[in-house]
Amino acid sequence: GRPELTPTAIKAGKLLARRLAGQSTELMNYDNVPTTVFTPLEYGCVGLSEEEAEKRHGKDSIEVYHAFYKPLEFTVAERDASQCYTKVVCERGGDQRILGLHFTGPNAGEVTQGFALGFQCGATYSHLLQTVGIHPTCAEEVVKVNITKRSGLDATVTGC
Numbered sequence: 001g002r003p004e005l006t007p008t009a010i011k012a013g014k015l016l017a018r019r020l021a022g023q024s025t026e027l028m029n030y031d032n033v034p035t036t037v038f039t040p041l042e043y044g045c046v047g048l049s050e051e052e053a054e055k056r057h058g059k060d061s062i063e064v065y066h067a068f069y070k071p072l073e074f075t076v077a078e079r080d081a082s083q084c085y086t087k088v089v090c091e092r093g094g095d096q097r098i099l100g101l102h103f104t105g106p107n108a109g110e111v112t113q114g115f116a117l118g119f120q121c122g123a124t125y126s127h128l129l130q131t132v133g134i135h136p137t138c139a140e141e142v143v144k145v146n147i148t149k150r151s152g153l154d155a156t157v158t159g160c
Helices: 006-020 050-057 072-077 108-120 125-130 140-144
Strands: 035-037 043-047 062-068 085-091 098-104
Touching: 035 108, 043 108, 050 062, 050 085, 050 098, 085 125, 085 140, 098 108, 098 125, 125 140
Parallel strands: none
Antiparallel strands: 035 043, 043 098, 062 085, 085 098
16 A cells, blocks of 8 residues: 555665664655656646545545646647646645645656645645746646635636
């Protein structure tokens, strides 16, 4: 049930060595390991899936923000962007701590790695909204996400 990734094994090994040497008590956090599938249209994620968040917190205790988007490089090349999608899974109450981030599109690995630090710092949905996006990047789409699945509103890409 743990990610079988070389960087994860290296990190877990280092933490184990520190514990065995009596220098630390820190354990590996397997929930917040970022990963990417490097297919022609990349998929990246960090944190919990929507399904895992529902299991752990209950369906009524999570909020899922999502959006389809069209990357600039798809516009110029007139490529189909119907699969470019971002989803942010949050706790529903309080500060809406972010539980998971999922991203399909160009540079998903870079986008996911950039947001992974926020998970270590307890990022919330409010933090996302306060973040200024770099235009025109795919990562900008994450900080603009504002439609919830619960609302039933259309998350299809729109213009500026």
